[in-house]
Amino acid sequence: FDSIPVNTATNVADLNSIVNECYNYLELIGCLRLITSLSDKYMLAKDILVYHVIKRVQAPFESFKQGLKTLGVLEKIQTYPEVFYSIFCHKPENLSAKILSDLFTVRALSDVQALGFWNSYLQAVEDGKSAITMEDILIFATGCSSIPPAGFKPTPSIECLHMDFPVGNKCNNCLALPITNTYQEFQENMDFAIRNTLRLEKEESSHYIGH
Structure with a gap:
């Protein structure tokens, strides 16, 4: 994401130039959009961020869930979330x-x-x-x-x-x-x-x- 300097664009020409340079990648991740004004850079940045934070990990996450279902672990987690909290949301205790x-x-x-x-x-x-x-x-x-x-x-x-x-x-x-x-x-x-x-x-x- 840092390699696509969308937010550094100061005018529409700069923004279009960045989009053209990253055309294949933006098309691959489904973030290619028509640029008509400089404010479009914020929507483009948001699309790229959503892909990297959510969409890109969706498939591995679903695979992880399927693995948990195999032995009935996912059902137990959903039924007793408080029991699994300390394992999945571990906060190291202060040592004494x-x-x-x-x-x-x-x-x-x-x-x-x-x-x-x-x-x-x-x-x-x-x-x-x-x-x-x-x-x-x-x-x-x-x-x-x-x-x-x-x-x-x-x-x-x-x-x-x-x-x-x-x-x-x-x-x-x-x-x-x-x-x-x-x-x-x-x-x-x-x-x-x-x-x-x-x-x-x-x-x-x-x-x-x-x-």
């Missing part, structure tokens, strides 16, 4: 220390002290006493900045390993916590690893897009 604590299941034989540090760390992040955010923790462990409507598969988990820094395994949504002697060391190592890992991932992503 409790939500993340409940989200991650603890693997067997985890270090008790490290788990205590983990809960204290979540509270510190929630209270703004850390350089990172709740979303950063979730991204580090799962690759997602919010909890999907259908949840995670597999369920996010935490384990404690004899290492200095945490490790996020996005393939199985597992967060490996470091085992440290003090809470201060635990928080510093968590902050450092998560902050720098996300920064490097962002830089790599920008570099990839740039090429």
Whole structure:
């Protein structure tokens, strides 16, 4: 739509010139119209917009509806729209220390002290006493900045390993916590690893897009 500068026309001659240049395309999408005055550009722009926003997606949308009908899902959606609202109109909830604590299941034989540090760390992040955010923790462990409507598969988990820094395994949504002697060391190592890992991932992503 941006490649057809209809709204930039300042007179009928300019508008006709634009229409002639895009004649085949306008004819293809059913938006070709006779230009008699400069004000016709607004109707032409509206026709093009309607095609791109509504008509162009109509066929895929109908195909999508047919697919939902196959197993009776569409009928259920139409009968109980409020039940499906949270899935089709997902609004990410604000993450909190409790939500993340409940989200991650603890693997067997985890270090008790490290788990205590983990809960204290979540509270510190929630209270703004850390350089990172709740979303950063979730991204580090799962690759997602919010909890999907259908949840995670597999369920996010935490384990404690004899290492200095945490490790996020996005393939199985597992967060490996470091085992440290003090809470201060635990928080510093968590902050450092998560902050720098996300920064490097962002830089790599920008570099990839740039090429």
